[in-house]
Amino acid sequence: MHMQSVQERAEAQSQHEQAQYTRGHQRIASELDKGYIMERDSEEVTTAYGLLPHGLFIGTPEPSASAADYVGRENGGVQSAAGVVRSDADMSAAVLNGSEAQYDPSIPVAEELLKSKLRSDPARLNRRYFDALSKSILEVVQQVRMGGGKSGRWEQERERLGGVVKTVRMIIESVFPGSTVHQVGSTVSGLALADADLDFTVLFPRGTNYTAVQCVERLAGALKLDGPFGEVKPLPRAKVPILKLKDMATGIRCDISFGNELALHNTKLLATYALLDHRVRQMTVFRELPSISLHPPESDLVTSVKHWVKRKGINFPVMGHPSSYCYTLLVINFLQRRNVIPSLQTLPPSGSGTVPERLLTTSSGSYNVYFHNEPDRLHEIWQTENEETVGELLLAFFKDFGTELDFVYKVSSVRTGGLLHKAEKNWSKDSANGRSGGGRIKHWMAVEDPFDLEQNLSSSVDRDMLHAIRGHFQVASKILCGATDLPASKSLGLETMGTAALARAVVEKICEECEPLKRGGVSGRSAAAFGGGVGRRGRKSKGIYLGE
Ligand code: GTP
């Protein structure tokens, strides 16, 4: 029998180790894709490594735990958590099994793989997390949505709103005989929060010579003398003059404008977008108010940006924030750029090859108000390949607004479904091409109205305010993706949480209530750093649509 030399034995040993190493590598690679690794000493699981969105979890599982237990339950099957490694630096110092054991250097492959995973895009890091996040968003919505859980409440709500709509109509038609009162805004488009206001615009037959300012004053006068409205606030000098009302009995607020025929068309446009994909509704509003005329209560509830901007106090046009209408368009434009939905204004009607013009002529100009308005047949000409969940899209939107969107040069354009250059529109941050009384409008932030192409809907947002608002978006995106050095994840105790609990905590954390951002006060830079703060002192807003 051939006796192995020492050298041969060493070589065989080395080959054996190499083979083990390679097998180990393959196993780790495949398990890592599932988000976890279970180290085994013969049959017994000794150590669990789990990739969480905010880092690598290392812990000792219960003896009976299976890999599925580990990922499936909250703290799933993990007996003691040694800590979460959030960065390359932490990695070398990671402690196993409480305070004693050091990070195991015998698995260098795992270290390399885990490091590369930690460096990879967090959005892809852990699909479970984003599924849980999306579920969590919907859970919150379920709890708070109007009529949620209790049957019959939706009907009551509809009646309550319907009553106010009827009263407003009756009063206006008696003050302005021959006029027609149209409901517009989110309660019609299906993108409303539960406490949304009711928006109306009043139209007059051709040849009527009232100005909007006269109408606001006349209706305010009539309502102050008599009527069910506790608050009657005329804003005749706003860019588009409006009358604000609050119904005493129900607390419902109403905004009434005059001759804003475009609002009818842009409301229909938003309503059509809302019907295209459940993610439009989920991304836009936090809880869906069933509209009086449109969606039934079972249609997707939903969340996100509108509720969130409200919690952060960054949705008051009178304070120099973008309006609700403007945020809605920003979400739609983001979803267009992500290929979740198309631009309806660039698609022909079904069965036709050309995109027509549909001109609306009003006293302030002519507008092309055409858009593809057959959502049921859209699939014949356009399909999405985007399958991202609401959680992923929400994170991507926060990142887009917070850091990626080039606000210096770009214009968000729902009409084209993309971004335009400010230069094309002659909208620079220093330009003075505002239409409103020759006012000097600086276009720090630019959002094109889909039909009124000369209108920058965010022209009232100044530099510091934009910076401060973006700060909020940056903080939210960091929390959502569990950025590696985020103190918030520590303060939340996220290190040892299971995925579902983590997602719930994250949603709660990003929706924490803040004071409204005011003009003046701390500088934009420090405001952005803390995700709060305010804009430049003493600046007066110009060109706010629904504001003072
Ligand atoms: P919530 O009330 O917060 O749910 O939002 P909303 O979608 O109702 O938006 P908002 O109250 O800001 O505006 C109501 C409606 O007024 C919009 O849907 C538009 O139809 C119209 N509107 C708002 N701003 C403008 C504007 O600048 N120009 C025009 N033409 N219409 C506007």
Ligand code: MG
């Ligand atoms: Mg509204």
